[in-house]
Structure formats: C-alpha cells, structure tokens
Amino acid sequence: MVLRRLLTLFAAFTLPLAGTFASSTEEHHAPAEAVEGHAATAQEAEAEFNLNEMIMHHIADSHGWHILDWNGHAVSIPLPVILWTSNGLVVFSSAEFHHDIEGHHVVAAGGLQFVNKHEKIYYAGTEDKPIDLSITKNVLALLVGAVVLLLIFFSAARYYAKNTNAAPRGLAGFVEPLILFVRDDIARGAIPEKHLNRFVPYLLTLFFFIWVNNLLGLVPFFPGGANLTGNIAVTFVLAVFTLVITNVNGTKDYWMHIVWMPGVPTLLKPILALIELIGVFTKPFSLMIRLFANITAGHILVLSLVSLIFIFESVWISPGSIILTLFTSTLELLVAALQAYVFTMLTAMSFGAAVEEHHHDDHAHAEGHH
Amino acid sequence: MDLVTPGLGLIVWTTLVFLILVFLLGKFAWKPILNAVNSREEAIDQALKQAESARAEMGKLQASNEQLLKEAREEREAIVKEGRAMRDAMIAEAKDAASSEAAKILESARTQIHQEKMAAVTELKNQVAQLAVDMAEKILRTELAQPEVAKANIDRDIKDLNLN
C-alpha cells in the first residue's frame, strides 16, 4: 500500500521531469565544450578532461552559481559574499573573484583583502578564514526550495480556506494524499495517537523539505541542480533537529530505558547504558550520513554517466550514456522520495520512542527500541 | 574530506530557513489543511452514520410495511372465512326452515285428512244410523202390521237371549 502510493507519486513527478533529461545532457556537455574551447584558445597540447574535478565542482558548494560556459567564458550568477571579519560584517559580490578559485585574485573589501581558495574565503596571504555566511549556491537553492514549498502549500491552504468540506481539486488534490500519507502511514504508525498532533506538522515540513529539495537537485538546470540535500551541512542540521526534538520530548520512561534499562541484569545495565547513550547520537548521525551519501551518490552517478561521453571522447557513446543517465535519473526520482520517506519515518520512530509509555510488566520488547 | 565537513555558513542558513519554514508552514499551511481534512473526515463520518441510520429507518419501515401487509392478508382471510361460515349457516338455516315448513304442511295436511276422514266417518255413521233407523221403522211397521209374526219373532228373540 505504502509502496503503491509512493510509486504513484514518483510517476507523477517522473513525467514532467523526463522531458528535462535532454536538457540535462545538453547542460552537462557545457563544461567539456568549455574544456575543449579553452584548449583551443590557450593552444595547449591536450586538455585532459578531469572527471573528479568536474564532479566535485558540481556537488560541492560554491560562491556564485555557475550555469554554463559559452565560448570558453563561464556564465554564472554572482552571489553576495557575506563575511564576519575582524573588522565586522563585510559584503561584496562573488563576481569580484572573477571565477578564480586558486587564491590568486585578491579582493579588497571593508579594509581587508580576501582570496577564494577552492571556494573557501581566506584573508589574503594568510591561512586564516573569516566566518563565511555568504549566500552561496546552496543557500540560494535552499531559498528557492523554501519559496517553492511556501508557494505550493500556501496555495493549497488557500483552497481549503475557500472550499470547506469540498473534495480536494487541483493542487490541493495533489498534496492532500501526500499529507495524509505522512500523517497516516509515517506518523500514525510510529507515534502514539495522544502525541500525534504535536509532531505531525514538523514531520510534514521535514518530509516536504527533503523531498522538494531532492527533486530540485535533480532538475539539471538553474535554479535546480544544486546538491543541497547532498550537502552534509544541511543533513547535519536536519539530524540535529531530530536529535534535539527527540531528547527534549523524552519522557522519564525514555531516559530510564537509556541509562538504567529495566528488566536486565544489574551487571549489564552500565554496558547497556553506554550503548544506548552512544545510540542516542548514532541514530541522528546515521540519518545525516544516509541522506547525504544517497543524494551525493546519485549526483555523482548521473554526472559520471554523462561524462562517459567526454571520457571516451566519442559522440557514439552518447546514446548509451543518455539511456544510462535516463535510467539513473529515474531511479534518483525514486530515491528522492524514498530518502525523504526514510528520514521522516526514522525521525517519527525516534519521536515515538521518546514519548512512548512502556508497559512495565513486559520488557521483552525493550531491546526493540534502539 | 571537504565533502564531509559541514560548512558553518550553510548550517546557519539551513537552520534559519528550516525554522522559518517549520513556523510558516505549520501556522499557515499544515494547520488549516489538517483542520480542513479533519473536519471533512468528520463530516464524511457523520454523513455515513446518517446514511446508516436512514437505511436502518428504511429497513424498519419496510418491516412494518410487511407487517401491515401480513395483517391485511390475515384480515382478508378471516373475512372470507367468516363469510363462508355465514353462507353455510344461512344455507343450513334455510334448509332447516324449509324442512320444518314442509313438515308443518305435511302435518296440517295429515290433520286435515284425518279431520275430513273423521267427518266422513261421522257422516257415514249418521247415514248408517239413519238408514238403520229407517230400516227399523220399516221393519217395525211391517212387524206391527202382523202381530203374530211379531210375537213369534219376539219370542224367538227372547229365546235366543240367553238369560244367564
């Protein structure tokens, strides 16, 4: 049942996205063309296509949003660089670096000098870094995702405000099954009914935040394509929220089961307590790693498959490359929803374990709660 | 290593944006949507319950209809039965009346015949007595005209009379 619903959702999102795969490959041709174009102008003997560098550039965060290269010139959106320095707040445009990430081009701003070394801002000539609060590519993608979420759900909410007790239509008809899926299939199974309403709004936000950003990450052109949910900082924040909410809501019973597990021999209790205490942190940690690694791996896979064309330097490989990319991208659509589901599900289970009241006559199930 | 080191800037921005999203969506999206869904669910529940009770009502009505029909049928049967009984009774009564009438007529006829017979017998007796008287007068007249014969006869009769 769950899977069928999920599959329906994937189908709904696969169709419009399928059309963008053509542009996906087109867009990813760009770096290679740039490489060739650059080679031609620079009169270099052989421009090596560096797969590793290209992929890392795509999945890492950056100041400025590189959209494509055109005749050897990078076309990118300059983004504000916001630094908290020893002189206070300093703001300047990322365009001032002129696409230099090797730390050669020095930018003077706010009475200080900065260089960009591999997308990290340093004080020029030193190894010290100011606190970097820039609107980077990922932050912009984050804002775009937030706007998309607000647009979708505010307009859905407006429908409900206008039509009381009417059957959902249009956007509301699309999001309602999803909302009910989160409420009934994810939250209701994991959290006791009494506490359900407290956690459902958060779980809904979490689910749609991850899912929408996963999907935006799969859109191959601006403003999609940023590896936002595949960035460890984002998954770190989400995991920390899970950790904090779980432990803030933890009942006496929950802590009891962690530090002094009832129903086991006293000798075992300290050992179990140690394991459970570590478990408190490893659970959100694994959430963080899982989402990060899945989404990053997906991006790497798609980019690698597209790059086959440039590795083999043959146009004849492109049909195979495109078919493989299509297949992988479709799989990634599934992964996008699946990871949102898994993250939300495990978070809900964590919340459920925190507020659950155990039956003290039966502790055989106690080890099932970690 | 860069890949798995969370950047401070993005952490700050993500926290900020995510918290804003949790707040805005929670207040302006999830709350109205979930309320609407809940109230719709309740409305549907209520409608279903009403439909159920209406169906039960219908069932009850149907049952009472059937009851009525059954009663009517029974009444009809009773009426028919009663009618039949009445008819039988009437026929029997008529038969009785007829037969008793017939018996009465027969009886009166018999009485009349008897009376007629008796009258005839009486008249016959009277006539026979008259005839006997006349005959006796005639005989007496002849007898008395011939006193010896009469005497002889009287004597013979006296003789015949056995005076014992």
Added chain:
Amino acid sequence: MTGSIAAIGAGLAVIGVGLGIGRIGGQAMVAIARQPEATGKIQTAMLISAAFIEGVGLFGVVVSLLK
C-alpha cells in the same frame, strides 16, 4: 587506470550491503507471497530495515570518500 584503495573499500562495503539488502528484499518477497494481505506492513518494515543496512554501507562509502 588509476584509482585509490578507498574505491576498493567502497566496493567491499557495497558487497556486504548488497547481500544484506538482497536478503531483505528476497525475504520480503517470500513473506508477501505467503501473506499478500500483509503487503503494506511488510513493505514498510522492509524499507526501514533496508535503510538501516544501507546506512551501514554508506558509512563505509563515506569513509572511503575521506581523503
């Protein structure tokens, strides 16, 4: 061909995870075949267990990304 030992590590991690998830998938199929009416519950449990195992595998992959 150049590569790194880390890639071998990633590959090794994936072998274990592949076996584990394969087993979960297979067992879930068997369970669904036996009790088709419990499909929903089995799928949920399957996805969650698979997520746990996958998490372990991803640890391996991430460690091999550390360089």
